[in-house]
Every structure is written in structure tokens, then in C-alpha cells.
Amino acid sequence: MIDWGGWFTVVCAGAVTLGVRASFIVLPANAKVPGWLLQSLKYVAAAVLPALIAPDVLFRDAPPGEWLNAYRIIAALVATLFALRTRSIFGTLAIGMAALWLLKWWGPF
């Protein structure tokens, strides 16, 4: 039983994804691009990624009866400080996970 609707959605999502990736790369170098588009694009990465991060860090997997996940917030702050100093992708991942595991095993609550 093939989920045609699901495959259709995935192909559309793939086309949109390829479109945004290819946009400026395949455009001729002298093509005119509206100024507001370039101006807003500058902030897209700085906005979308924090919007993805915030709920995952703040609320996800929170202890029963709590609405904030204190361990994740602390571990994310530790990882942020490390990332700001080193810019290391793998180091940030390792430090953040280690901080969370330490807090979960030896933390006060």
C-alpha cells in the first residue's frame, strides 16, 4: 500500500528545498534581486534556528509537574559559552551532551 499523498508532499517539499538552495547559485551573476529580499535573508538563519532550538531546550522532556527543563537549559548555556569561544561543532555537541548527562545523573532534582 503506497502512500501517494505522502510521496506527493515529500516531492513538493524536495522541490521547494532544491529551489531555495539553487536560487542564487543558478541565477546569472548580473540578475537584479530586490533589496528587501537580501535585507530580510540576512536575518533568516538568525531567526529560524533559534525558533527551532527554543522549545526543544526549554520545554522538551521536562520533569513531571514542571514546565521548564532546567537541566537542558543549563546544558545549552554551557554549550553556548563553549561554542562562542571555540566555534567547534563537534566540541559543542560533546560538551552539551556531557553537561546534560552529568546533570541528569548527579543533579539535585
Next chain:
Amino acid sequence: MKTNRTAFIAGFRDQAPGILGNVPFGLIAGAAASAAGVDPWLALGMSVIMFAGAAQLAAISLMAQHAPAGIIVLTVLIVNLRMMMYSAAMAPYFRHTPAARKWLFSYLLTDHAFALITTKFDKQRPPQRLDAYYFGATSTMWCIWQASMALGIFAGAQVPASWSLDFAIPLVFLSLVLPAIQTRNHWAAAIAAATAAAFCASLPLRLGLIAGAIAGVIVGMFMERLAAAPGDPAKGRA
């Protein structure tokens, strides 16, 4: 980078920390797909067709909620819109690349590849054999990503939830976004986006993500206008 072969290997070597960091991300995205009840072949097909982890995760969680196709495609567009900025930044490096290869390289473009190329090389004077270098960085990323997705889809549900492996996802995003936050305007955009997304986190269909993204871009542009407007009384206080 004397030959295409050495350039390819150098690209892979320089991208290796990002590739390694994406393995838990792929495992989790795959496990999330099977946990959400998405057909394994559809999840794997999505990974091959889209090759965009953050958007795949968002699409999977929406599919699990039986969201309308339009909402799924719109969310994927918003999550991936940052790639348009990467595309603009990468275009000068591929000016002399053949057209068909431009499409292939676009398909392979990731946050990691953008960060690697734009910090390592000068766009005015891209090095010899950049194409082989880029292909070395991105094609290996592609293979490892698909392998970890497949492993996640077919075996990832075995990892105990108490390991909190899903925390790797915000950590990867964190390490990708911090270098992109360069000015006070960017900080304002990031904080506004995170705050709006947090306040709207309980909205259905992950609309909080869209709300956060829009709030962040508007605040960033507003801050820029504010700083640029001469004689604006608000400027002195900002």
C-alpha cells in the same frame, strides 16, 4: 590541493567534524520518523529527496499529526529559507562551474558546507579545484547522513529514551547559528525568534516555528532601519 583527488580528500577531512556531529542527528531524525509511524521507505525517500535534517524533522512531526500537505511544504520552506542566503554567499565560488554541476552542488548545500567554504576561502579568489574540494566535503556528508538516517529508521528506536540523544539536535543548531549571529541586530532577531517560538510552542501544527521565524526577521529588519534612520529620536536611546 594539487589534484582533484587530494582536493576531494581535503574537503572530506575539513568537513569531518561536521559530518561526525550529524551522525546522532541522523539517527534521531530516523528514529523520530519510525516512532511517528511514518512509513520507513517514505522516511528514507524523504531524506534522499530533501537532504535537509531540520526540515525533515519538522516535516516528520507534522506528518505524524496528519497536517495538510500545504502546511508541511510551507514549514519546510520556512525552515530551509536560510539556504537562500547560503546560496547567495556560495554563488561567487561556483561562477565558472558547469550548469548541471551547479544544480548538483545546490542539492548538496548544507549549513556545514556553507560555513566551511565561506570561512576558509576568499570568494574573490576561490582556490583551484574548489569543485572537487566541495564535492569531497558534501558527497561524504550525504553518504554518512543517509546511512545514519537509515540506521535510525530501522534500528534507532532501540536507543533508550533516558539517553536524551534528541538533545543533540538543538546542540547542532546552536553550533550552526552562533557564527551567523554577528551584530546586535542579529542578536535581537535571534532573541525575538526564540521568545516568540517559546510563547507559541503550544500552538498546533508547529505554527510557533513560523511565528518565531517571522518575528525574528521583522525585529532584525526593524533594528536595522532604526540604526540607519538619520535624526531618528529613537536612535540615541537604542
